[in-house]
Amino acid sequence: MADGFAFEDCLLKHYIRKEVWLPFCRDRLRKIRAADARNPRRLRYFTFCAVGALDVLLLDREKVIRKSNTDEFDTVFFFDKSAEAIIETCKRIRGANGFPGDFAEIVLMAADGDEQLELHILPDERDTKAVRQKQMKKAQLGQFIESFPFDVVNLDVEQYLFRPKENLPGVLTNAMRKLLEWQRREGIGSNGKPFTLDGFTLMFTTKVGPSALPEDYMSYLRDYCLVNNLAAHQELNAPFLKKSNGKDPAQFFQDDFDGAFKLAVPKSLSELALEQDWYIDDAKGIQVYQFDRPHTEGSYRMLHMAMAVKRQEPPKERRAPGQQANDALGAHKNTIVKIFDEDVIAVETLVVGKKENELKVDLEKLLKHRARYYTPPDA
């Protein structure tokens, strides 16, 4: 288990699964069914579920994810770094599509160009390990791209969005760009019909920090995500000043990195969506939750964000270059106002008393539900 954090026993994490992710996913399922009431396709789910796959199994228990006729989780797609983890995960969610490797690394291979991504016999190269590995990584990428689009993308990445050693804006951000681009692809639903998404649900989890970011990152977060925006939209100033206790963005970042980060990251997600021809549905905006995780090297704070994402209409192919759809711009602005206006919800304050017991019981039920599929030999 990564970092020694007991993901599976954590009621705070289970709160996120059950009270945040699940309603968002249910809502998405309703939309899919409304689009084709007679023969709806099954929900396609992309996740970083970890070996336990509790998020998938919760959605399975709640009948949000439906298995195939052969009892397989064939509409579930996931990444994990190690081959062992893929094997272990698939024991719990049979038939799910597991991709081994580093998500961002594999996704960003797509930047190489238009090389063929399908596996095929190479005419000129020798059959060596290096050649095979290169081929397989490309094939994984090709297969992953073919799997798009997803109705729910749950990027529970358990790492920093911004890493000091990476060039701005960081590999994860660039990988997300690609992901949002591929979300526009046409897919084939489980009902056999082709479809494109007019919206999807995005869940994004990241660690708050690191506070020692290099100046280019700080400037990106401070100037691009806050200062420029405040200058362009006067109406954002009041909520921002309320949030920053009257401090300007530079001072706010300096004095309260944690607070400023929690404004800048969701805002950068909203910008990213807009850039890739999507926008965040302002009805709910970006819901941001946080809780602290204990760790042997000191606790750290996680941000869980959930949002409904909509496709811009008209799509960019039918707009003038550089222009965004009006509805999208309006929704984007409203989303930013909400980010500035609303407080991040501390999960610790919610998981108390009756709710805590309720979650405990539910988590136990979920573990029993999982045991129906698989119990490790030594359990």
Place this chain on the structure above:
Amino acid sequence: MPKIRVHERALAHLSRGLYRSPASALRELVSNAWDANATRLEIDTNYPNFFQLSIEDNGDGFTRDEFESLMSGGIGNSLKRTDPEPLKFNRPTIGRLGIGMLGIAQICGSFTVTSKPKIGKPFKARVNLYDLAKEKMDEKKSELIHDATTTVGTEELPSKIVDVGTYDFEDVKGDTLSKGTRILVDDVSPIFTIAFKESLTFEDYKPVPMEWKKGVTDVLNKAPSLQVLGDYWRLLWELSAACPVPYLADDALPRGIVKERNATLESYRFGLYVDGRQLYKPVWLKGNPGGYTTTLVNPPVQKVYGKNLSFSGYIAVQEGLQLKPDEQRGILIRIKNVGIGYYDQSMLDYRSNEGPRSRWVTGEIYIQEGLEDALNVDRDSFNRFHPEFRALQTHVHDVLREEVFPAVYKKIEVRSEERRSKIATKRTADVRSVVQDHADRSVRIVRKSATEEDQENVSFSSAHRSRDSVEITVPKEDDLPTKKASRQLAQAVLTIFEVALLESDKSAQRKKFTELLLDLLKRW
């Protein structure tokens, strides 16, 4: 870095490909798990992507020392397993040449072995096989080949050792591991991935149900051949056919012919799982309208050049219906419950041509004693000139020639007679309904024996009309002097002829006869 060494005896097989399919290579690992007292072996193929492969058992595992010994000269140099400790659950020891683990090299270039032994510390090792090793070995002065000695009895003989790769130990936390061995292949050959992925797109590919019985009854037993279902189905079928797993049920075959055998297989408590589904032998002979003929093969122990040969089994015939998939037909020989190759469609080179009937035959022969010396080194086929194989072949052919096929022909005769009788009954009814449809009063057809006078006058039939009915008298079929196959038709024609003659003039008679004839032929 320590070297992995292969004795030259195994070299050729390693480098040139020992197994004919991934399932054959995996079957060796299944045998290892069996011999390690595992009760569960899981193979995960990373379906539907096939980017990696994992084989994991909960058996006794092995130690780092044992692994090192195997890697540095043990592979291919070990003879049959001679564990002093008998296996659990009264399992017979499968044993083999010590090549099982490296057999996986046929579909990959490197893999990781993790093992937590019953006694001792766990270990994890990364095995990297050299690229293009075969070419390097074929070089005149190959860097991979070294002089060595082999001890045979007390004698030291000159020999060769070949480096085929390297291995590295990696950190492993014992408390996170379960007892047993896991081989994880994350460097599978792209060809493996291509073939398996492609097979999922075949026109006749069907998703594999999690319940294997459904896979067998709903898909395999309806598919003409595994070829149309593709490599993934083939892998599942080959593993389930060849590995020592139980049958789908005691009555998976007619008349309980595998009931006892199944009880034995179940008593071994060995479960084989592929991508989560437990595999059982893919034989399910039920529901054939023509029924099944079953013959038990159970000869007394016989001596072949002083060695005992003992076997038993069955031969089953699916009467009148080709077995599906086609790979199910033939005879499968099992040694220590493990299939040697797959069903032999030549039925051990059976010489009589039985035409389509040979496509109805399936059978399994379990070898209790002997025949191991007749095995080729791939353990997938036999030396067909080995005396023990010849003895087995002779017996199986005798059974086929003297018991199985005579019973089949007898049944064919019975079925043909039944079919003829059914058709005759229907046609008799057809004649009556044709005549009745064209008559304005009730019709009675009387079939009587033809007298000698009738025969002489060629006057077989007659018709009489009364106020309420018509009575037609025709001779019995067998009294009509024509070919047997034509008699019922002749009788029918005579019947309608007599009906037509009841009309007042020739024109009306001709018209009536034509109508009746056409109507009759429509139903014939």
